[in-house]
Amino acid sequence: MKIALLGYGRMGQTIEQIAISRGHDIVIKTSSNTGYNIKEADVAIDFSIPNAAFNNISNCLNNDVPVISGTTGWLDKYNEAVSLCEKNKGAFIYASNFSLGVNIFFELNEILAKMMTKLDDYKVDIEEIHHTKKLDAPSGTAITLAEGVIKNHSQYSNWKLDESTENILPITAKRIPDVPGTHIITYKSDIDTIKIEHEAHSRQGFALGAVIAAEWIIGKTGVFTMKDVLNIG
Incomplete structure (x- = not known):
């Protein structure tokens, strides 16, 4: 080819x-x-x-x-x-x-969002960490993850960077040298926290x-x- x-x-x-x-x-x-x-x-x-x-x-x-x-x-x-x-x-x-692993992670994210949609005590946030040379923030992967939550969870209608208000899913973007890419979805209540995470080890x-x-x-x-x-x- x-x-x-x-x-x-x-x-x-x-x-x-x-x-x-x-x-x-x-x-x-x-x-x-x-x-x-x-x-x-x-x-x-x-x-x-x-x-x-x-x-x-x-x-x-x-x-x-x-x-x-x-x-x-x-x-x-x-x-x-x-x-x-x-x-x-x-x-x-x-x-x-x-990444094949990330695309499986996308599916897990949507499944979890469906499971959590009626559990109003849990608030969701997304964190992404990339190398300092990455030009855009949030990452395209974080946006895809946010869209997956919004599509499957009744509480959220949109996402925003570094902003958490009612019906808005917050995304935090961090830039650290030599980090290929890490994405974390967190569901947090007063009682406990549920997290799923994908960490890339290289490109x-x-x-x-x-x-x-x-x-x-x-x-x-x-x-x-x-x-x-x-x-x-």
Whole structure:
């Protein structure tokens, strides 16, 4: 499989290592929006920056190249990407986190929220911790977790960063050097506390999941998620 890496920072370099170890070829690796022919690739993996992601995705979809995107911070244009994919009969996966473990964690989060929805004594909060070079806060993963709680829990209608009011699910974002990513969901009452936590030990899990998603999407048409890739939920 010939892969284009759109965004060649630390994550792109880790994806490159894993892709090569799985027998794939990297035919494009760039942090620029120009100077390459995307048609050389069988599939593209976008881990760029927020203001480049939509252009990268559009270029792929306009040239019949399936694209996997793990860039966060651009989702105000997500529906445009979906429309473009459908118009061109392309193939597209966006995930706030490609780690296989995190996607299982997403499912556990929704199950727990359903179980806790009628237990009004428990208040929920989300904490995320990442390295100091992460550009966005809260993380896309934390937002996905918050949306999973809101969808399945009757008490909350929205989330906000560093704000806790009635019907608002608070997210706390911390930035600490050399932390790949930790997410904690806490249900706390006067009597006890229930927590579920996912802690990434390295970028390897995110990169492996992105490569597996790229392998999976070849030959398919449509807009997919990691639930489709993993056949869960």
